[in-house]
Amino acid sequence: MTLEFTKYQGLGNDFILIDNRQNLEPMITPSEAEQLCDRNFGIGADGVIFVLPPTETDTDYTMRIYNSDASEPEMCGNGIRCLARFLVDLGVPTRSSGTGTGEYRIQTLAGVMTLTLKSDGQVTVDMGLPRLLSSEIPTTLCPPESKAINVPLSVAGKTWDVTCVSMGNPHCITFVEDVDAVDLAGVGPQFENHPAFPKRTNTEFIQVMGRSHLKMRVWERGAGATLACGTGACATLVAGVLTGRCDRQATIELPGGPLIIEWSESDGRLYMTGPAERVFSGRI
Numbered sequence: 001m002t003l004e005f006t007k008y009q010g011l012g013n014d015f016i017l018i019d020n021r022q023n024l025e026p027m028i029t030p031s032e033a034e035q036l037c038d039r040n041f042g043i044g045a046d047g048v049i050f051v052l053p054p055t056e057t058d059t060d061y062t063m064r065i066y067n068s069d070a071s072e073p074e075m076c077g078n079g080i081r082c083l084a085r086f087l088v089d090l091g092v093p094t095r096s097s098g099t100g101t102g103e104y105r106i107q108t109l110a111g112v113m114t115l116t117l118k119s120d121g122q123v124t125v126d127m128g129l130p131r132l133l134s135s136e137i138p139t140t141l142c143p144p145e146s147k148a149i150n151v152p153l154s155v156a157g158k159t160w161d162v163t164c165v166s167m168g169n170p171h172c173i174t175f176v177e178d179v180d181a182v183d184l185a186g187v188g189p190q191f192e193n194h195p196a197f198p199k200r201t202n203t204e205f206i207q208v209m210g211r212s213h214l215k216m217r218v219w220e221r222g223a224g225a226t227l228a229c230g231t232g233a234c235a236t237l238v239a240g241v242l243t244g245r246c247d248r249q250a251t252i253e254l255p256g257g258p259l260i261i262e263w264s265e266s267d268g269r270l271y272m273t274g275p276a277e278r279v280f281s282g283r284i
């Protein structure tokens with residue numbers, strides 16, 4: 001079977017996008033996606049994202065994603081910005097948002113996201129409400145109806161203070177003195193696969209540069225060290241506010257570049273703004 005695809009990247013978090021609008025199910029299997037993500041034997045990417053027909057009322061399309069390890073996460077922040085750019089390139093008309101920019105409403109396993117295309121080429125995503133109860137992460141670090149904020153977790157012979165936030169997918173955030181000193185490949189997998197996280201977890205290591213500037217490195221569930229993580233940046237801002245370290249709007253500085261994140265006072269939702277760029281199209 002010949003597969004047409006287009007590669008996009010959001011701050012270096014890169015994805016293979018597939019126009020799957022003719023079928024209700026993804027046209028390739030998770031293991032085929034894993035092969036395509038291989039950076040030596042395949043196209044190379046952190047994941048494969050499918051544009052599927054809408055099944056929820058008042059949505060334009062449905063997004064599904066396979067990580068490069070073939071697992072299926074609930075949501076991807078950088079990836080959904082790439083999907084917005086893909087829809088524009090496919091010639092899909094936007095809804096007028098009334099503010100002079102176009103919008104798409106996309107169903108995901110984490111809920112319906114509204115994507116706004118800004119005049120400067122960036123994309124703002126309404127990422128919805130954070131989930132904070134340990135049963136919602138999910139984590140066994142504390143009782144199901146309580147929140148895991150600044151709780152101790154032993155990893156790699158060290159005790160880390162962690163705060164857990166779900167953006168539909170699980171995140172474990174820990175604040176460190178020097179984020180560049182973290183042995184990401186050494187400790188990342190031990191966090192990812194820790195028994196305290198029944199669905200595994202994404203892990204964000206954060207250095208506070210100021211109340212509106214956090215420096216982040218990330219070990220992603222199912223993808224390893226990536227250059228950026230949009231859901232992780234949102235979860236990080238929430239953890240920073242809950243632990244008194246930052247304001248409700250901040251620049252999250254990632255290895256691949258900055259994301260602007262706001263945890264709205266008025267509606268309690270997270271808003272993420274960042275770029276999404278086409279790299280190349282191909283067929284395999």
Ligand SMILES: N[C@H](CCC[C@H](N)C(=O)O)C(=O)O
Nearest residue numbers: 073076077078169229230231
């Ligand atoms: N690896 C993540 C999915 C991709 C999230 C990340 N790339 C983003 O931009 O939000 C997970 O398994 O939850």
